[in-house]
Amino acid sequence: MKPTSHPHTWAIIGASGFIGLRALEGLHDRDGVTVRPVVRAAASLAVLARRRLDWRIADPRDLPALTDALRGCTVCIHAALGDPFQIEQMATIAYQACAAASVRRLVWLSSASVHGQNPAPGTDESSPIHDRHLLAYNNAKVRAERRLEKLSSDGRVEVVRLRPGVVIGPRSRWLTDTAADLRANRAGWLDEGRGVCNSIHADNLVHALRLAATVPAAAGHAFLVGDTEPVTWRDFFLPIAAHLGLPATAFAPATPAALVAKREPALAALTQSRLYQNLGDRVPERTKRLVKALAAAWPDPAPAHDAWTLSRPPASQLTLEQTLLQSCSWKLPHTKAASLLGYAPPVPFAKGLAASLAWLDFAEGPR
Numbered sequence: 001m002k003p004t005s006h007p008h009t010w011a012i013i014g015a016s017g018f019i020g021l022r023a024l025e026g027l028h029d030r031d032g033v034t035v036r037p038v039v040r041a042a043a044s045l046a047v048l049a050r051r052r053l054d055w056r057i058a059d060p061r062d063l064p065a066l067t068d069a070l071r072g073c074t075v076c077i078h079a080a081l082g083d084p085f086q087i088e089q090m091a092t093i094a095y096q097a098c099a100a101a102s103v104r105r106l107v108w109l110s111s112a113s114v115h116g117q118n119p120a121p122g123t124d125e126s127s128p129i130h131d132r133h134l135l136a137y138n139n140a141k142v143r144a145e146r147r148l149e150k151l152s153s154d155g156r157v158e159v160v161r162l163r164p165g166v167v168i169g170p171r172s173r174w175l176t177d178t179a180a181d182l183r184a185n186r187a188g189w190l191d192e193g194r195g196v197c198n199s200i201h202a203d204n205l206v207h208a209l210r211l212a213a214t215v216p217a218a219a220g221h222a223f224l225v226g227d228t229e230p231v232t233w234r235d236f237f238l239p240i241a242a243h244l245g246l247p248a249t250a251f252a253p254a255t256p257a258a259l260v261a262k263r264e265p266a267l268a269a270l271t272q273s274r275l276y277q278n279l280g281d282r283v284p285e286r287t288k289r290l291v292k293a294l295a296a297a298w299p300d301p302a303p304a305h306d307a308w309t310l311s312r313p314p315a316s317q318l319t320l321e322q323t324l325l326q327s328c329s330w331k332l333p334h335t336k337a338a339s340l341l342g343y344a345p346p347v348p349f350a351k352g353l354a355a356s357l358a359w360l361d362f363a364e365g366p367r
């Protein structure tokens with residue numbers, strides 16, 4: 001397909017994913033913007049097939065292919081995900097491809113987890129970030145941001161980094177995973193869900209993406225973005241349980257007490273190594289996904305004595321990520337996004353969650 005040249009063509013890399021797809025739905029054909037979805041494989045087009053779209057297929061780690069896919073675009077929104085090693089690589093290649101294709105602005109989907117899932121009270125964008133988190137994902141997001149800051153010092157592409165927290169909306173894994181845990185009788189919570197959930201409805205994030213793509217003063221900045229209301233995990237969990245006809249007691253109590261630290265599983269650590277990277281590029285993506293799925297389904301071995309370890313209450317089986325998230329006591333502010341971007345989240349939390357639950361019914365069909 002021949003690249004088109006249009007002053008308001010925005011590429012979305014990872015347009016088949018949860019956020020990429022919602023961004024496409026919210027941005028395409030509005031305010032004179034045409035969205036060009038960029039996906040890694042033909043199979044990823046299936047979810048986009050109901051619309052007539054000027055799509056491209058390019059692996060986000062293939063510089064020449066990505067450069068070709070971005071030609072004629074003024075803005076590139078990066079919503080692809082990979083393993084930790086790939087996240088860092090994607091940042092470099094996205095910048096280089098944007099520069100080579102004369103894309104004016106790259107909007108990079110970072111994450112609030114650059115500050116950790118349980119950030120210290122007072123944390124905002126001015127707080128220093130580090131790459132010594134327990135979760136490799138957080139560290140990769142930090143390193144990706146650093147790479148982009150360094151690369152953009154050449155002035156060839158404006159970079160805006162967005163740091164959303166827990167993104168809720170149709171197709172959100174936070175919603176589908178919680179519903180699945182409830183149905184399987186394995187849902188758990190800490191302190192009855194009183195921890196802070198730094199939520200953001202996907203449509204509020206799309207609003208932030210639009211501003212990040214267009215507001216001149218945003219260039220070079222990172223922005224925390226979230227819902228307006230302070231939200232607890234309880235506020236998120238209980239409506240889901242009620243929707244499924246379950247009481248609050250469907251969530252088993254879990255205790256964080258024995259959390260000291262936990263090395264990530266060997267597989268996750270392996271994906272960050274250079275050996276994996278060298279081998280990984282020669283292994284088909286489908287094979288890698290199969291191996292990861294098998295590894296994820298494999299029972300955890302007993303923790304070694306020297307491993308940092310998280311004690312799991314038998315009923316709830318919280319992951320380390322869930323434990324850290326539910327221990328959070330700080331609502332990350334979006335004051336900077338409000339003042340510099342004019343960010344004003346249009347979707348109230350309760351309304352967004354209700355609409356997401358309606359989507360869940362639609363997606364799962366009659367029961």
Ligand SMILES: NC(=O)c1ccc[n+]([C@@H]2O[C@H](COP(=O)([O-])OP(=O)(O)OC[C@H]3O[C@@H](n4cnc5c(N)ncnc54)[C@H](OP(=O)(O)O)[C@@H]3O)[C@@H](O)[C@H]2O)c1
Nearest residue numbers: 014016017018019040044079080081082109111165166167
């Ligand atoms: N979801 C959240 O709550 C949340 C919160 C904070 C930040 N974020 C960030 O937002 C971005 C999008 O997240 P998401 O939740 O929308 O993710 P997602 O639903 O998993 O979508 C990821 C997208 O990346 C593509 N992808 C996955 N692995 C890839 C690989 N190895 N190489 C190339 N492409 C690959 C997927 O393509 P296929 O469709 O072909 O698999 C899909 O289009 C990520 O950067 C994530 O870190 C998400």
